[in-house]
Amino acid sequence: MSFLADYDAKKLENIIACNECEAIALAAGYHLATNKIGAVYMQNSGLGKSVNPLTSICDPEIYAIPILLFIGWRGESGKNDAPQHKKMGKITLPLLEMLQIPYSILEPDLIKVENELKKAYLHLTKIKGPYAFIIKKNFFQSYEPKKTKLNKYELTRKKAINLIMENLNNDEIIVSSTGYLSRELFEYRELRKKDHHKNFYNIGGMGCVSSIGLSIALQKPDNKVIIFDGDGSILMQMGAFSTIGKISPSNLIHIIFDNNSHESTGGQPTNSIAVNFPKVALACSYKSAILIKTSKKLTKTLKSLSKMEGPILILIKISLTLNSDLKRPNKKPTEYKEDFMRYLLNLK
Structure with missing residues (x-):
């Protein structure tokens, strides 16, 4: 997200949404206006929040709107995480399966990622509907934001x-x-x-x-x-x-x-x-x-x-x-x- 914020309106159009439902709706509107595929990134806690628009707007049986989801896998089984993420970590994959949203768990290997992108693109363009990439902790390299501004207020x-x-x-x-x-x-x-x-x-x-x-x-x-x-x-x-x-x-x-x-x-x-x-x-x-x-x-x-x-x-x-x-x-x-x-x- 920090990388996208730095390159906002340069290489990618990145709209900062207030919640995941809004983000799904923004991606849906983008597709309707351009016939292009929008991407939404979120923690898996946000997957729970976005179930309604994913099922009632984007689903292939409703409006068939393709959206590529990047979902951070907090609370992954066997990994140490805060207690509020444990339940969602356990049910992230079963929830996607229940919603009939196909997914790939990305590995930090460029060739494998390219193959998964091809698989996702085929679904997004042929079946039309959401497709999810599951992102494990430390999948991305660390990135130092270029635009971080420490607000100059007296109070911390x-x-x-x-x-x-x-x-x-x-x-x-x-x-x-x-x-x-x-x-x-x-x-x-x-x-x-x-x-x-x-x-x-x-x-x-x-x-x-x-x-x-x-x-x-x-x-x-x-x-x-x-x-x-x-x-x-x-x-x-x-x-x-x-x-x-x-x-x-x-x-x-x-x-x-x-x-x-x-x-x-x-x-x-x-x-x-x-x-x-x-x-x-x-x-x-x-x-x-x-x-x-x-x-x-x-x-x-x-x-x-x-x-x-x-x-x-x-x-x-x-x-x-x-x-x-x-x-x-x-x-x-x-x-x-x-x-x-x-x-x-x-x-x-």
């Missing part, structure tokens, strides 16, 4: 999280998004050896954290619920803005940490540079929306939250740091869930 994700946590009452319920946000928050708690049970580390289901937080806020109206969201995550499920705004729980604070990147997967750019999140939130009936670029303003905002009615959006612009040394939560996800649920059930 770590500094912003530390400021937030130090200015809370410690009785808030926190729900954090997948990726480095949950890992950074986990490290904050781990260093202090306490209060993991007050957090829900949403390590999977990218884009779902805002809806999980909303539902918890509705069930616990006497407690502040704070969502730690990322720009890539909220862009995946922007419809959640309207649901939050319509229901308008007064105890909900929605914080977006925006570094214009999918940092945990290599720092590839998101589309957040084109979005004014505070205006979107206000248009969706959030009570307040605040843009923050400095620690001074963040501290001032945090001290005033007790006087404000939710839902509140706080957009924090942070630097892109590309920190890959963050620890992951070290217990089973179910253990964290059970601790978190016990905490919630003991609240008023």
Whole structure:
């Protein structure tokens, strides 16, 4: 993805989509307009998300739209990976077989890759419909992005999280998004050896954290619920803005940490540079929306939250740091869930 971003509009037309359904639809539109074959790259978690357009638009029995899928095989059997990838790793190939999408597992051999390309091209042009290339870990050579720009903001994700946590009452319920946000928050708690049970580390289901937080806020109206969201995550499920705004729980604070990147997967750019999140939130009936670029303003905002009615959006612009040394939560996800649920059930 970093390579494609560097050569965008030069050798290849690379459109950065917000989620895999959108990417499939873009490739379908490309084929309809040009009679050419589009390519979509994704992690296998995205395969689950894209089942609907693959079966109801692209399938040979519907519109027969050829798309070449490049699917990264997270959670491959026998390989060490994060727990949220294990189930999808097990079912990736069976799912493709159930969807009747033929596939090839690519090997790092140019002659073999060329043969697989010929096989794929025959299916794409004769049968018409999706064909998948399965990409194992370390298949591609490492690539140093040429266009990576470290955003010049005062706040880093770590500094912003530390400021937030130090200015809370410690009785808030926190729900954090997948990726480095949950890992950074986990490290904050781990260093202090306490209060993991007050957090829900949403390590999977990218884009779902805002809806999980909303539902918890509705069930616990006497407690502040704070969502730690990322720009890539909220862009995946922007419809959640309207649901939050319509229901308008007064105890909900929605914080977006925006570094214009999918940092945990290599720092590839998101589309957040084109979005004014505070205006979107206000248009969706959030009570307040605040843009923050400095620690001074963040501290001032945090001290005033007790006087404000939710839902509140706080957009924090942070630097892109590309920190890959963050620890992951070290217990089973179910253990964290059970601790978190016990905490919630003991609240008023």
